[in-house]
Amino acid sequence: MSEVTEIDPAVASRGSGTIPVYDPSTEELIGEVPDSDQAAVDAAVARARETFEFGVWRRLPAKQRADVLFRAAQIIRDRTDELAVLEGRDNGLNVAAARHIITVALDVLMYYAGWVGKVHGQSSDVVSDGVLGHYERYHNFTQLEPVGVVGLIIPWNGPFFVAMLKVAPALAAGCSAVLKPAEETPHTALKLEEIFREAGLPDGVLNVITGYGETTGAALTAHPDVDKVSFTGSTEVGRLIVQAAAGNLKRLTLELGGKSPAIVFDDANLKKAIPGVGMGFLAGSGQNCSCTSRIYVQRGIYDQVVEGLVRFAKKLPMGGSAEPGSLLGPLVSEKQRQRVLGILNDGVAAGAEVATGGKAMDRRGYFVEATVVTNTTPDMRLIREEIFGPVGCVIPFGDEDEVLVAANDTRYGLAASLWTEKLGRAHWFADELRAGQVWVNCSIAADPAMPISGHKESGWGGERGWKGIEAYLTTKAVYISH
Known part of the structure; x- marks a missing residue:
């Protein structure tokens, strides 16, 4: 002790x-x-x-x-x-x-x-x-x-x-x-x-x-x-x-709660978007109500972004609060770790694929590996429920209309991030996304003078x-x- x-x-x-x-x-x-x-x-x-x-x-x-x-x-x-x-x-x-x-x-x-x-x-x-x-x-x-x-x-x-x-x-x-x-x-x-x-x-x-x-x-x-x-x-x-x-x-x-989307268009600056999206779902090991864990990526760059997120997740050192150099820590309790692993296992049983991570770490502490998931469906708990763990689900999309419907298809409305170089698109999506805060080409940004207020539930x-x-x-x- x-x-x-x-x-x-x-x-x-x-x-x-x-x-x-x-x-x-x-x-x-x-x-x-x-x-x-x-x-x-x-x-x-x-x-x-x-x-x-x-x-x-x-x-x-x-x-x-x-x-x-x-x-x-x-x-x-x-x-x-x-x-x-x-x-x-x-x-x-x-x-x-x-x-x-x-x-x-x-x-x-x-x-x-x-x-x-x-x-x-x-x-x-x-x-x-x-x-x-x-x-x-x-x-x-x-x-x-x-x-x-x-x-x-x-x-x-x-x-x-x-x-x-x-x-x-x-x-x-x-x-x-x-x-x-x-x-x-x-x-x-x-x-x-x-x-x-x-x-x-x-x-x-x-x-x-x-x-x-x-x-x-x-x-x-x-x-x-x-x-x-x-x-x-x-x-x-x-x-x-x-x-x-x-x-x-x-x-x-x-x-x-939140189940926030990140949307990556094919004109995005991927050198900025991949680490930004990565930290969007991994900050605090995913224990953040504004984490953007539903990651929608335009089909033309989908494979490139998945590979980039896998590399990013693998390179982040995970360790305890007193361990020098660690960037990702444990979950808050064993109860929370079992909940995260349960949602992951349910998804895999239903056909989701784990590109990296997906397991508890073999060490003391309530650690879960940084996890990237693909091949999900909209009805999975991975997509519907707030996970509160280091899990990001990457989902392909075709055009703006398709991704807007998917991004808003949630009972939550806390936050959203958007990655694009087109200013007009950024303004249009900021209007249409049903979320209390929208980040354009950034994630988890905050300022004391800027309000945060949830939409929907x-x-x-x-x-x-x-x-x-x-x-x-x-x-x-x-x-x-x-």
Whole structure:
């Protein structure tokens, strides 16, 4: 057993039991966190509610609130290496990739810290019929107010980054929050609470609880004193959250599953497209909701692209979070590895062909080889379901009309990438693809100022940009007669 991660004693007391946390690279126990029960959830929500009602955060001058967020950003910057190691041990990312996760999370926090004090409503002076039958003059204005106590639930892929996508705008808006990380990857979320407390955030404004989704997460989403839930995870769990939120008609932001297409036309720059498409389905070992794992390639270049993707997949070094030079890591758990292998085996049994990979690696850790699959059919699980593993399916197509129908033939609509040198085609496909974000000649691009919002069953609402902070605000209209 490797050294157990230390948890703040105040945090460690928040549950009736503990949950073991394992390093997916080595299968070793690296820590234990509280299994928060209903009483722990109630206590966390009560702390958040008290701070919100007393205004210890939302009523502070904007400069003071912004200063807290900027101080937290500086602490994160100073501790990037420490946080990267912790993130990597939780989910198997190599340290360089984990450091990148911390850096882009820092960018998100800096972006939303800049919004504090810049959120405002509108005003107007009008003359209107009054209730007594004569004209009255009104000075009208709207004000944007924090929605209240928010429940934030994050997945095990990129947990520090996804946590910041929710925590930063929620705090910038003036909300109080309860954050629940995935039970597999809780440590950087717990550190995040410590960082904000060190930066001067009043106690109780951000509360991190750990536990299983079906118990702790369910208690949080159904809690009658939570005004909004923001959830990132599977579409299936998203449906359960919708049902739970109906009790008090909570506001919801849902960033759910994806089965995103990449489309490679015969005019594409293949020196750029092949590695771009390769990382589009292999980034994070495929554990990214925006991964473009359905790869449509025009027939004239199909064989060339398949061969190129096979070479690319074979040359990427795979290893654990502490192994120098590794680019691809393990899956988060044995359960997830078996799910990925099960979908692959179902496809092969139905006639799909594995061009490279397709097996678990013969070593410690939950590794699956980088895999390229051909000869699929549209009804296979490989094409219909979100795999969340290092698997890309390469599918030939003839013309634009054919590939547009195929690309949109999914219940998801999170992202899409398009590879072409024709600007007109790029604009046309950007209009016609039913996806919340479209990348042209790139993959997995992101910016804090640009929103992400799922179409179809990929989610409700959006994150990042103005949409991100707007999701934690509510509008009040005020009329003043004069």
